[in-house]
Amino acid sequence: MDRYREGMTALSSLRAHLAAAAPRMLDDLAELIAVESPSSDPDALARSADVVAALGTRCTGQSPERVVVADRPHLRWRFGSGPTRVVLIGHHDTVWPRGTLARWPFSVDGDRATGPGVVDMKAGLVILFHALAVCDDLDGVAVIVNADEEIGSPTSTELIHDTARGAAGALVLEGSTQGRLKVARKGxxxxxxxxxxxxxxxxxxxxxxxxxxxxxxxxxxxxxxxxxxxxxxxxxxxxxxxxxxxxxxxxxxxxxxxxxxxxxxxxxxxxxxxxxxxxxxxxxxxxxxxxxxRPAMPESAAAELFALAQRLGGPGLVSEAVGGGSDGNLTAGIGVRTLDGLGAIGGNAHAEGEWIELSSLPDRAALVSTLTATIGRAE
Incomplete structure (x- = not known):
């Protein structure tokens, strides 16, 4: 069986496994959203970093390095002893000021969950860590969860560059509109x-x-x-x-x-x-x-990884180019292949009522896990 068939078989198995873990993923999401984390509030960010660190540690068995720059707490995990093969990137800051939860609490209605920061991008963090929890090859994997993405990553850019430079790929867990993966972003x-x-x-x-x-x-x-x-x-x-x-x-x-x-x-x-x-x-x-x-993220930076995602995840995956930026611009800017939009399917980011489809969490986690195990391993 070739690498791609193995990957597709693994993806199918992981989907079933993660579907069973969906209640735990929902609990983790509720816990993350309960800790407000506006980019401008160092105290709130410190509390949020604690919760994210605990989630990552529980899912991976390894505690993160805490990198504080200008009072902003960034988290980094490195697995294995070799060079970085693939880096997964997320952020725990949001655009919502402290006190938003009092009038707009986290809530679930059928398959839809809503709350401040749910799609941008606390659901992406849940996907990221549950993907690593079931990944069979973490050697050479690194994770960055920064605290200033919403304001342009001024204190974490150097950390992202240092971690991602030379990697075979970067996976960015920003939210996804209608399931589309982001293959180009404006600078x-x-x-x-x-x-x-x-x-x-x-x-x-x-x-x-x-x-x-x-x-x-x-x-x-x-x-x-x-x-x-x-x-x-x-x-x-x-x-x-x-x-x-x-x-x-x-x-x-x-x-x-x-x-x-x-x-x-x-x-x-x-x-x-x-x-x-x-x-x-x-x-x-x-x-x-x-x-x-942030430099432009050209489509050429994502082409190979998007093709790999389609082979592993099925031809139903589609792509889009968007005007909004992310930390994917930063990894693409130093020549690292980058695929973005791997977070939860949802919408209304940065607006009242942002939401996600809860059913997308296990599916996306399975895809991210399979990509993580495959990138840089005889793709």
């Missing part, structure tokens, strides 16, 4: 454009001021014009502020800019254009500050 760059003007009394001496709000308006129009819909490049001015009181010419203003493209050259074009912005009003000053960034 993302964030910027803050700041304007310095000069304050003055809006009634008595507006001519003595330099209106930072007016200057910002000019710049927002210039920034938005950098988008190229034909190439799928979006350049979006987002949150902005200007001034302090209604009767004062604004002395300062700022706008955040979100840039996304599948083409790395486009990200570089927009970067150069933003840095070259010049003020319109005499005496105004501009400062452009780059924030967290």
């Amino acid at each position: 993302i760059s964030h910027y803050s454009v700041r304007v310095t003007g000069r304050a003055a009394h809006a009634g008595n001496a507006p001519h003595l001021g330099i209106n930072a709000g007016v200057e910002l308006s000019h710049q927002i129009l210039r920034i938005a014009a950098l988008a190229d819909p034909q190439r799928g490049t979006t350049v979006s001015p987002t949150d902005s502020t200007a001034g302090t009181t209604s009767n004062t010419i604004p002395a300062a203003a700022r706008v955040s800019v979100d840039v996304r493209s599948f083409d790395q050259a486009e990200l570089e074009r927009v970067d150069a254009a933003l840095r070259a912005l010049e003020p319109v009003l005499e005496g105004a000053r501009l400062d452009v500050e780059a924030g967290p960034a």
